[in-house]
Amino acid sequence: MSTFLQQLINGISLGAIYSLIALGYTMVYGVLKLINFAHGDVYMVGAFMGYYLANGLGARGAQMLGMSADGFVARGLLGGGTLEPSLITALVVMLLAMAICAAIGVVIERLAYRPVRKYSRLTALITAIGVSLLLENGGQVVFGAEPKFFPELFRKRNIDLVSGASINSADVVVLIIALALMIALQLIVYRTKTGRAMRAVSFNLQSAKLMGINTDRIIAFTFALGSALAAAAGVLVAIRIPRIDPLMGILVGLKAFVAAVLGGIGNIPGAMLGGLLIGITETMVVGYLSPTYKDAVAFAILILILLFRPSGLLGTVAQEKV
Amino acid sequence: MPRYLRNLIIGLVVIAVLYGLDFVFQAGLINPYYTRILMLCGISITLAVSLNLINGFTGQFSIGHAGFMAVGAYSSAYFSINYGMNIANSMGGGKLGWVIALLLTTLVGAAVAGLAGLAVGIPSLRLRGDYLAIVTLGFGQIIVVFLNNIEAVGGARGYSGIPIVKSFFWIFLIAVLTIVIVYNIVNSAFGRALISIREDELAAEAMGVNTTRYKVMAFVISSAMAGAGGVLLAHFDGYLNPKSFEFIKSFEILIMIILGGLGSIVGSVIGAIVLTILPESLRGFAEYRMVIYSLLLIILMITRPQGLLGSADAFKGLRKRLRRLTEGPSGTASSPTQSETSIGGENPR
């Protein structure tokens, strides 16, 4: 029983990560009807941004910005090199990484997706593939192809739970932050004017424009939001499992997309649910069946869901209009 | 001149040309490095044209092509190692034995891949656009995961010991066959049904076209040909590894047909050739090769999404000239018109 509970906990921790990334997918798809293949790679960039930030923007960053290693950036931000591991530091790193990736998301949308918006969805999809490849290979060139080791941002402890299962404090942090971010997202989308505009755009772009909504700005905002969440996921994953490399986003991104579809694409609580379900199922398959089929699990779920309930678990069945 | 006779003569001429070229290459008159690149082009052509049937002409966005390549490659490899060698030797080890063995192994590969296409197509082709893309991607991935775990074909360690057949004639024969098959399909009633599905599936369905049946048929044919391409790959280096069939491979072929133009056979051929040679030419830039590649793709999509040749079929001009040659100026003309694909145009849906 304890093994089962443990595996369940493992699954939920994994699922939280998928949920965070799935949220970005679902939002962008809802607004643009575009599967942003590059989303998983934004997650990777977020992890790397966190890496460079945490290592003390200090010497290297200051050099890149043309300042001396003792400059404002080095000392002011993170003490340049040695930092006090604590939860606060972790949060700061995460928030900064989120901000950077939000900007990157907006840039990608502006340069690569907006010009092809007038073309068919196929073209946009292929462009997304192109951006994804660019980020991956560019990452290999810029960051270096070897995996990097993410520094420990706060001390981790094992917390023992009932019947022999234990949970790591890092997992707890990840879960809490993920939950907080998801609640924040719900609030933004359902309680603010911008959120209302986002929902309007996702219903019908043309009508939203007619209503006076600046659709370009809303779309950019959506991308920024989604990318920020992906970056948060990246930093959180790096805290849990300290190894990062430029190709880490590919498979995770695909599975997160499956999670979004599972929950009902365009549906925010659905993305959260989908992520958790995929995380748990994957862990259970690895633990009880065979780890070799782990990657097949997500895709198998995808196929089943698309065959039997294409609108997803929480999605509404859309009638096809001619 | 009756049609079938004309086609027969063209066929014989093509075979003679291929045979002649094969002789030239076998004699080592041309640098083996270039020969290798040319043969890889041939394989790419097979793969690209077969993908174009389903993506370009039927408008179904499938990105799991590498999976069918893998199925064809591995099944034919298994056949070759376990049965092919016996067949080849049983005929006295002569050339005939080899030809028959090769023929059989290609048929096996194509057939198994076609079956896989059936298995994947039936459930998936109900879906549209983006969803179909992801499902086919998923199937491709699942195939790779399974191959990694089947010890009988080497699993993750790879499958070696496949008899090596580096035959220009064979590779280009298959490539030409693929082109001919796709061309004939496209210019037939079957093809018209496919194009109608591409243009507006609902309307086609309303007009009485059994869209699911046609889509699945096209899918099966396309996967069978991809399987043939896989057979060629398997026997090229004599070694297979599941890693070579991940989705990046599907993307590479997709990019070839995008570059060439989705509804154009000639375009796919050109796209295949260009994108097989390009990595070789960029060898000097080693590190930045893939970065340049991806940038090119993005720029291509932004500036000219219909690719080099769009969906215009340059064969049209050739055919007209041929017809005039053999039928005289009073021959019947019946070239179907091709419309622009929805790539590059507003999607009403």
Place this chain on the structure above:
Amino acid sequence: MKRILIASILIAGLLAACNPQAGGGDKVRIGVFMSTTGTTANFGISSVNGIKMAADEINAAGGINGKQVELLVQDDRSDASEAATIVTKFVTQDQVHAIIGEVASSRSIAAAPIAQNAKIPMLTPSSTNPEVTKKGDFIFRSCFIDPYQGAAIAQFAAKTLGAKTAVIMIDRKNDYSTGLGKFITETFTKMGGKMVATQSYQEGDQDFNAQLTSLKGANPEVIFVPGYYNDVGLIAKQARDKGITVPLIGGDGWDSEQLYKIGGTALNGSYFTNHYSPFDTEPKVQKFVNDYKSRYNSTPDALAATAYDAANIMFDAIKRSKSLSGPDIRDALAATNAFPGVTGTVTFNQQHDAVKPIVMIEIKDGGTYAVRERVNVESSAVAANQ
């Protein structure tokens, strides 16, 4: 029609751009194909570093019989077909005299037939699959093979550590790991041990919690992890987090500066077999380590060391060779006897595999290595050469 013309010109232009690298001249041309990008990039980079350093050293000392060594280094993107294409180019366009490569057995296997056909000797510094050298007599290997390494690991666990039960964690996506794992299991069982569970993961996985939770229940005395260092480090960490305290044992895939950085104290008291140890006090090893450190700013891992040795073995053979023709270099290579490398003395056997000692390394606190044992594999323990 016009568009076809444009496209044809484009193609012709591209073909023309496929130039051979650098002119001929009076140099010893050695083709080096490695994966400097892709999933095993770091291994390729280390190897290339080692080879380049060896080449520069010998050139500075006057070259081989007066001729300078020229390296043609190509990246195969961790793809087997690329490797085959590169080697084809080497033996035709580039007219190399010899080839060094690759790290991964899958790529060595893909490329070997081409080198064999062209009668150009190929030396792999670190491919451990027995299949590689079976491709022909022009193919050489300067490291030990999986059956041998697997037997050493199992023997150490069964005899030296006295373990009766064990579990093994294999990287399913990695031919090195699956191969080595198979031989470990065979030998361990032959020696009377019991493999109570087999778990697997995939190269690049981040999360091993599910497997480790299952393993914990089986209660083994040791855990074999014949994988690559970047996964092993994480596995060790997560295992200790789960409360698993038994030692981990692995192979040469563990060797890297990064291992302890990733795994940290979780690795204390674990073991792995290796070609050498950078902490070995032998002067030859220390000189190599220091030279490498000052040139590349990092401690050389086993791949850099074996590649360095492979390069030097090749240079030595070319020096002794009657001419620069393929068959003559091959004969000289085959005649290599007790070549003193930093990774041990190398002699080639009938199969053109290297016969050399294996060291079993124990990881001490702080990340230093202690040579626990120089393993002599009992001949009965070595699994039949598959």
